[in-house]
Amino acid sequence: MHRLFALFCLLWAMPASAQVPDYVGSERCISCHEEAGALWSGSHHAKAWTRSGPDTVLADFDGTSFAHDGMEVTFRIEGSDYLARVVEKDGSTTEYKLHSVVGVAPLQQYLFETGRGHLQSFDVVWDVEQGEWLHLYPDQDLPPDDGLHWTGPYKNWNARCAECHATGYRRNYGQRTRSYAADQAEIGVGCEACHGPGSAHLDWTTGKAPADGLSDYGFTMDFASGSEALIGQCAGCHSRREALADGNPLPGTPYHDAYTLALLRPGQYHADGQILDEVYVYGSFLQSKMYANGVTCLNCHNAHSGDLLAEGNAVCTQCHSPAGNPEFPSLSLGDYDSAAHHHHSEGAGTQCVSCHMPEQVYMQVDPRRDHSFRIPRPDLAAETGAPDTCTSCHSDRDPNWAAERIAIWFPDDRNRQPHFGQVFARARSGPESTTSDLRSLAQDEAQPGIIRATALFLLEPAATPNLATEIAGLLNHDDALIRSAAASLQRAAPPADRLQRLLPILQDPRRSVRIAAAKQMINVPPEIMSNSQRAIVQQAMADWQRSIRARLDFPETHLVLGGIALVGRNPEAAERAFREVVTLDPQHPDAWPMLVRLVHANKGPEAARQTLREGLTQVPDHPGLLGLQSQMNP
Secondary structure: OHHHHHHHHOOOOOOOOOOOOOOOOHHHHHOOOHHHHHHHHOOOOOOOOEEOOOOOOOOOOOOOEEEEOOEEEEEEEEOOEEEEEEEOOOOOEEEEEEEEEEOOOOEEEEEEEOOOOOEEEOOEEEEOOOOEEEEOOOOOOOOOOOOOOOOOHHHEHHHHOHHHOEEOOEOOEEOOOOEEOOEOOEEOOOHHHHHOOOHHHHHHHOOOOOOOOOOOOOOOOOOOOOHHHHHHHHHOOOOOEEEOOOOOOOOOOOHHHHEEEOOOOOOOEOOOOOEOOOOOOHHHHOOOHHHHOOOOHHHOEOOOOOOEOOOOOHHHHOOOOOOOOOOOOOOOOOOOOOHHHHOOOOHHHHOHHHHHOOEEEEOOOEEEEOOOOOOOOHHHHHHHOOOOHHHHHOOOOOHHHHHHHHHHHOOOHHHHOOOHHHHHHHHHHOHHHHHHHHHHHHHOOOOOHHHHHHHHHHHHHHOOHHHHHHOHHHHHOOOHHHHHHHHHHHHHOOHHHHHHHHOOHHHOOOHHHHHHHHHOOOOOOHHHOOHHHHHHHHHHHHHHHHHHHOOOOOHHHHHHHHHHHHHOOOHHHHHHHHHHHHHHOOOOOOHHHHHHHHHHHHHOHHHHHHHHHHHHHHOOOOHHHHHHHHHHOO
């Protein structure tokens, strides 16, 4: 065990990278591609992150003020500087100089540097449509040292946001100093954020053949290589996921090499897969029949402006019409833009998106549509607890009324079959009672991969050696999400069986799968491995370690490191990890009790009492700490 843990903790050198082109900047692209450049220049991508100035700052900084829950901020302009004087609810006062601007509509956010290279996203934003200041989190009561305060780690721009608002971004976090030396090729989502660095393309225009591994035009991303690559390139930012490296992956990197996608988990999705928290489209789209039939982002959106290709229902009827679309021959032809289909004479009910892409409002004023393109199922609302799009408009009615109307309009019951959301809703309450149904969903080839992977995830609390054996065949599935989720269930298998089953995917072509498998090897004794098997395990462990080292500015990363250290029976390393958690996030509820116990084991009762007192000053009502206090101070 100690040897395997030591192998994990060894710092492995990154493999030598292939030579890649250099970034040249969007202006070089626009000089030739004028039409595409004009569309991009006015897009939300181009304005995703900009330097502050009179052409970019939309808010009124000229002597305005805003107050909320004991916090007051006064804005002013001094020369070319935009300033905010913030009086926190504890009375501390700081004046910040505006560093840069995020977005353009429906709201605009402002970034301030708080020291050591930290850019922080201010909670007070500008409502562009209403022309007024707005607080993003009006219900939160946060002191300045809380991790969720705007100056804390969870609102840190460098770690949490910048990579999707910049081109060629690296945050370059220094753990010893807890500082950033971030850099990027270009702020904003430039041409090269999607196509890849452009220097080899410029060489191609002079007749130089692109190097091996680049597209015919000299880019790292080849948009002609298939729908999966195209969707994956967009999904890198338009998804809820965990990045496996620092900053932007090179455009063209397969999605599952760069990220671990969030499944349909509680708190992020409703049980039936509808959006709940901000999940940024991809996890929803993977549930859809459109994705299953080859539809891509660019069938609906202009690649350069980001706008829809047509207004209103026309974007849908370019395929869903009596004429259909020869690109998608499986379409059922029909007149969907008619009262015979939508049964509404006017208003929102006549719009396809109202029923098939319901909205959820985030950040107070930012409505975003669900991209799972689902058929309304008010008949499931009571069972799943998920929203019913019918009664979101017809607020004076209930889902039973809506279900009755739909049954009259569409008597064919094909769209009222059993739904995975029914199983997921029960599983969230207690997976033991739904094990059989979850196993069936996981093995059902007719279900989308993200649903099958979520079923496997929900089975984890009920995992047994027999279950691990039953689903072992899914380790060879074509879908990386399913392979990863199946790997996690192998933790219930005996070590020797686990080793044999996971060896192939410890060498999987997708890094997210290799890491999922490596996590299950942490307590497999090295003594049962051959030399060649040990080498394979070590390589996968190195992948996992590199992904962890890329996120050392996240408190949650140090929770993982603490858990690994505990498994490896290294209490000193575990103490250091949990100490880093509470240093980054002093109110973290899960870290303090474990830190007190570790200090007690490593340094004795008096040091533990001191740590306990320290914890209680940060989270005075924490039941775990109060319980330890009663034990340690009888």
